[in-house]
Amino acid sequence: MSRMNTPALEDVPDETTAILDRLGAQLGFVPNMFRTLASNPAVLDAVVNLQGTMSRVLDAKTRHTIALAVSEANGCAYCLAIHTYVSSELGGMSSRDIELARTGSSVDRKRAAAARFARQVVVSRGRVGDAELVAVRAAGYTDPEILAIVTVAVQALLTNFLNNVNQTDIDIPTVRSPGGPG
The missing domain is CATH 1.20.1290.10 (AhpD-like)
Incomplete structure (x- = not known):
């Protein structure tokens, strides 16, 4: 069982909703990891931005x-x-x-x-x-x-x-x- 709060999608901070919606559209679901990170919008933003930037390097x-x-x-x-x-x-x-x-x-x-x-x-x-x-x-x-x-x-x-x-x-x-x- 997760040791930190994994909020339901309807309970995440408003500023993270658009990010989670994009991830859900891309992956077909919103993974628990991103829902957990959504409880801290700055951390979610940092992880998603790093992943986005690194998607442009290497194949x-x-x-x-x-x-x-x-x-x-x-x-x-x-x-x-x-x-x-x-x-x-x-x-x-x-x-x-x-x-x-x-x-x-x-x-x-x-x-x-x-x-x-x-x-x-x-x-x-x-x-x-x-x-x-x-x-x-x-x-x-x-x-x-x-x-x-x-x-x-x-x-x-x-x-x-x-x-x-x-x-x-x-x-x-x-x-x-x-x-x-x-």
Whole structure:
């Protein structure tokens, strides 16, 4: 059970309603995480704006892969559920690639390097070695893209920490398997 108040949609502050409506239209539902954050409009605004800004760096599958790798490394069940849902239902990632992403890998060589690097950033608390930088550069990432990988990882850390502190109730729809019912 969530340890913080998760207000009903009709009980959120007025200044957060438009944000939650946009998220609901985009995702098909308003996740508990965002409803909880809505109790503090400044925090909700900060998280949503960071996510919006970071949606313009790297490609979507790479961002999803990083989020899954980081969420697995942090043991965030809520974030694993939402990122699995978004990666599968909205991001076009296969079940195999989602499984690999959770381990810090991918079916795509370059994306796998980004996931490994992001995972190492989290595990080392940002103190990656020269070898990790050489490896991510060898996969084709530029220094500006490496900065983006780190920032996407930190964005995932932020929501991991918020959800781990809260123990947010998982309200994510079941992911449909290819060719089968959800």
